[in-house]
Amino acid sequence: MSDSRENAPAPLTDAGPMHTDTDRCLRAAQAKDARFDGWFFVAVVTTGIYCRPSCPVVAPKAENMRFHPSAAAAQQAGFRACKRCRPDASPGSPQWNERADLVARAMRLIADGVVDRDGVPGLAARLGYSTRQVERQLLAELGAGPLALARAQRAQTARLLIETSALPMADIAFAAGFASVRAFNETVREVFALSPTELRQRAGRGPRAGVPGALTLRLPFRAPLCPDNLFGHLAATAVPGVEEWRDGAYRRTLRLPYGPGVVTLSPRPDHIACQLSLADLRDLAGAISRCRRLLDLDADPAAVDDLLRTDLQLAPLVDKAPGRRVPRAVDADEFAVRAVLGQQVSTAAARTHAGRLVAAHGEPVEDPAGGLTHLFPSVQALAGLDPETLAMPRTRRATLTGLVGALAEGRVALGVGSDWDDARAALGTLPGLGPWTVEVIAMRALGDPDAFVPTDLGVRRAAAELGLPATPGALTRHSTRWRPWRAYAVQYLWATDAAHAINRLPTA
Structure with missing residues (x-):
């Protein structure tokens, strides 16, 4: 170096x-x-x-x-x-998680596999633009249109399958999203200057026995990375049956377009170890994209930390544990439901409420390697629940059923290609969703790096300890110097508050 x-x-x-x-x-x-x-x-x-x-x-x-x-x-x-x-x-460009414009939204959707599933017209429809507009803007900024970008992603997915599985090449071709074996062979040769067989031989492993659909991958990131707030938070808030912390790894079930999946994620010094078991290998690229988004692996920690260090009160926190990420979500609708379940209750109570929903309405899955039992229920499944069965105050029941109905009917859109401002505005119209809940959803589900929760008790308490303004209005004014990384500033503030011990990596 x-x-x-x-x-x-x-x-x-x-x-x-x-x-x-x-x-x-x-x-x-x-x-x-x-x-x-x-x-x-x-x-x-x-x-x-x-x-x-x-x-x-x-x-x-x-x-x-x-x-x-x-x-x-x-x-x-x-x-x-x-x-x-x-x-x-290589890690993805941080721009696609930092920005909310058309190109960034399109890139998030392409990474999630929308072009392979629905074509360019499907991508354009989700973005609310014409096909020509989407193609023109992607070509102008990235030098390639949506089909070329999706093709590059298919090539990378194919390489992963070639090098980490014993699947026949024909199966890999269709799992990676190619329309034919011929297109698969031509693309692999063109991109990597090797045939698929030569790629497998070069990997030095040869055909391997194994469980079909089980893959072991390395997820790269930009250093530094502080795993405490990532894995500590995910482990402490894990919903029984859907998530667990086992043998130094975070595990959870995934609801994917072609079927369920189970992922195991473990922090390593220079990568995240990832094991994926998928019902359908066509979901591989989308599953990887969701895992990277969950752990905020495409962030640029140097840019974030350098700006936050300019605040003398925050600088010691950044220097103590640089590279904090924002724990995000693999399913935005799921997180929004869980955010409402967690309103004004403890972490343990929120887990209990979510666990009851899972047991009653979640879809069963098999997990021979651990204790995962269900997918988190879809909003369509929850739309028919009887509010009287929810063991929570009547006003929160109304908030939950109102949110679920809005998500199921499409009146609120929280997917990876959604417009952050439109989503905030739509959430704000729902009864019972105040600024704190809306901003937490924006931070964790939408992925807005500038989402901020000045009314959060932990944030205000930490701010007061550091000598920062502690009232919501004054803290909001002070936070303008942290933009556009206020969600990361929140992670550093939470790390100083004893009530947020969930931001520490579990030891067992």
Whole structure:
């Protein structure tokens, strides 16, 4: 690793797309700084390959480098993926989780597999734009349209299956979303300059016996990463039957488009170990996307922490445990329901309420490896429940049934492609959903990095201990210096409050 890291440029935000600033890209590539992996890709005209900025090989001459905003753009320009740094497996660009515009929403939906399931017209319909508008904006910013972006994702999914399973190649082709074995073979050769069989041989494992649908993966992230608030929170709030903390790993069931799944996630020094058991392998790309979103793995912690350190009161918290992420959700509707169940009650009580819903309305699943028993009930299943069966105050019953009805009928949309402002406005019209609940849903379910909860007791208590303003209005005014990362500031504040011990990694 070059020692010129200190001179590497900060990733661009308001200044414009990273790949358009040649000088910055060149300096980042010469510094070989892994922070920039996923922000842009380096193509080398003399070799015909494209790499991560952190590729360990000797840097090519500056005049031989070309910079692309996406792997798909590099592939469309005729470059093949580097066999050493594997740029197709780099963390995703943080922009798609930081932004709420059309391109970011489209990228989140493509990662979730919408183009493979519903085509470009389905993507455009979810975004509320015409197909031509979506294609034009993606091409302008990313150098590739939705079909090319989805194709690049299919190639990466195929590579994962080739290298981590013993499935026949024909099965891999259709599981990865290809329409034919021929298209699968041609794409793999074009992107990786190897045949599918050669890729499997290169992985050094050969065909392996195993349970069909069970895969072991490594989920990369940008360092640093503090696992405490991620896994501590998920373990402490785990809903019985749906989630559990077992043998140093967080496990949960997944509701996916083609069938159920079970995921096991374990923190490691340089990656997250991920084991996926899927009823249908066509769900692989979407399952990986949801796991990455759950753990906020595409975040840019350097950018977040550098800004928060400019506040002298927050700086010691950041320095003590840098790289805190925002624990998010694999299913936005599920989280919204759980947020209402948790209103004005303890974490234990919220788990109890959710566990009762699961036992009564969840779909059974089999989990030979642990104690998971159900999928969290869908809003369609909950829409028919009798409010009188809920052991909670009448007003909260009304809030829950009102939310469930709005989600089931589509009056409130919280999916990965939803508009954050529209979702907030729609939630705010529902009886019983105050600013705290709306902002928690925005933070955890929608993924808004600037969501803020100034009325939260833990946040106010921590602010007072640090000498920050403790009233909601004053704290909100002070928090403008933390924008657009206020959701991360909340994680640091919660970590100082004894009542939020859930932000600590379980020891057993």
